[in-house]
Amino acid sequence: MHILLVDDEKELVATLAERLSMRGIEADWATTGEEALAYAASRTYDLALLDIKMPRMGGLELKKKLHTLHPEMKFIFLTGHGSEEDFVTGASEAGADNYLIKPVNIQTLIAKISKALKEIPHSET
Numbered sequence: 001m002h003i004l005l006v007d008d009e010k011e012l013v014a015t016l017a018e019r020l021s022m023r024g025i026e027a028d029w030a031t032t033g034e035e036a037l038a039y040a041a042s043r044t045y046d047l048a049l050l051d052i053k054m055p056r057m058g059g060l061e062l063k064k065k066l067h068t069l070h071p072e073m074k075f076i077f078l079t080g081h082g083s084e085e086d087f088v089t090g091a092s093e094a095g096a097d098n099y100l101i102k103p104v105n106i107q108t109l110i111a112k113i114s115k116a117l118k119e120i121p122h123s124e125t
Helices: 010-021 033-042 059-069 084-093 106-118
Strands: 002-006 026-030 047-051 074-079 099-101
Touching: 002 010, 002 033, 002 059, 010 026, 010 106, 026 033, 033 047, 033 059, 047 059, 047 106, 059 074, 074 106, 099 106
Parallel strands: 002 026, 002 047, 047 074, 074 099
Antiparallel strands: none
């Protein structure tokens, strides 16, 4: 399992990547949408964890670009802004129904990742 963490809060994504790694989940992290797209251009990820509000390119815009590169990629969104109701309304309009509100509980994140990745269709060989 290989995931991409994207949030403009460097300490958050670095810490999450480290905590996921300790649990056997390989994670790369980026602090901008542009950096995330550069990673995704050279690697394949099973899932991306995206902050909704970031400078220059927010998570919903980044999701569209990542989805173009990797249509099978799953997404989980983070928000620390506004109310849960505001987030759910805006994100559902953009097709984003899997989200977490900051601060992130690592066990909840792992459960969301596991659930999202169980939905990945596997090819039979």
